[in-house]
Amino acid sequence: MESTTQHWRYDDHIPSEPDCCATIVGMVLEQLEKNGWGNKDTFGIHMAMEEAVMNAIDHGNNRSPDKTVHLVIEICGDRFYSKITDQGEGFDPAKVPDPTQEENLEKDCGRGVMLIRNFVDIVLYNDKGNSLELTKQNSEAKA
Amino acid sequence: MSGFECIATEVLENATIVKFVDQRVMNPARIESLGRELLSLVDATSVTGIVLNFEGVSFFSSAAINKLIKLESESKKNGLQLRLSNLRPEVRDLFSYTNLDSLFQIKDNQIEAIESL
Numbered sequence: 001m002e003s004t005t006q007h008w009r010y011d012d013h014i015p016s017e018p019d020c021c022a023t024i025v026g027m028v029l030e031q032l033e034k035n036g037w038g039n040k041d042t043f044g045i046h047m048a049m050e051e052a053v054m055n056a057i058d059h060g061n062n063r064s065p066d067k068t069v070h071l072v073i074e075i076c077g078d079r080f081y082s083k084i085t086d087q088g089e090g091f092d093p094a095k096v097p098d099p100t101q102e103e104n105l106e107k108d109c110g111r112g113v114m115l116i117r118n119f120v121d122i123v124l125y126n127d128k129g130n131s132l133e134l135t136k137q138n139s140e141a142k143a
Numbered sequence: 144m145s146g147f148e149c150i151a152t153e154v155l156e157n158a159t160i161v162k163f164v165d166q167r168v169m170n171p172a173r174i175e176s177l178g179r180e181l182l183s184l185v186d187a188t189s190v191t192g193i194v195l196n197f198e199g200v201s202f203f204s205s206a207a208i209n210k211l212i213k214l215e216s217e218s219k220k221n222g223l224q225l226r227l228s229n230l231r232p233e234v235r236d237l238f239s240y241t242n243l244d245s246l247f248q249i250k251d252n253q254i255e256a257i258e259s260l
Contacts, residue, residue: 018171100242111205
């Protein structure tokens with residue numbers, strides 16, 4: 001069977017500016033499409049990347065012009081991987097309040113962390129909490 | 144109503160119908176504008192409710208969801224009901240995963256949303 005996948009890799013630092021997140025997400029979506037990913041998985045990766053990168057920019061780096069976010073992204077036909085590292089103090093994801101609890105529904109925080117976990121297969125934080133790795137397999141990839 | 148960049152509005156029966164200009168509601172600056180525009184609708188006294196019609200919306204970030212939560216809260220304070228309608232399955236699932244379908248009243252289509260006000 002002819003392979004139509006192309007391995008794409010991105011490794012760079014981006015400024016802590018929200019517009020940079022949109023640019024990166026646009027690139028990711030383009031590569032997912034080129035590699036034949038379906039709508040459902042693409043939506044999930046879009047959600048996870050958007051939340052993870054914006055968390056790094058907003059909460060990790062406080063949108064400081066002196067700080068950058070290091071992004072590594074790898075996309076091929078059957079696997080998506082990303083490592084997102086900010087220059088902040090880190091956090092403990094286990095201590096983020098559950099946003100689905102009734103008392104937290106109307107609060108702003110915690111929802112992004114939960115959505116990331118929901119939309120990819122593997123989420124790994126480093127001990128400090130300023131870096132996370134996301135992995136997702138293409139659910140429609142033929143064995 | 145005019146002067147909005149992020150939403151298009153019209154009044155139908157007893158409701159302000161709101162549609163989103165952007166298919167992907169994710170740009171932080173636009174989301175801030177969206178939040179302000181939505182909150183400006185809360186002062187309307189000639190309607191009983193606001194219907195947010197998600198037709199065409201393929202992505203809705205958690206930051207945008209936070210704006211809807213604020214809108215829900217302010218609408219309640221002003222005696223207005225809020226309904227969401229025409230959500231694509233993946234966007235509808237967002238509200239389920241986050242348990243926000245217990246906070247918002249979500250209807251399949253605009254007609255049902257208006258009738259439920």
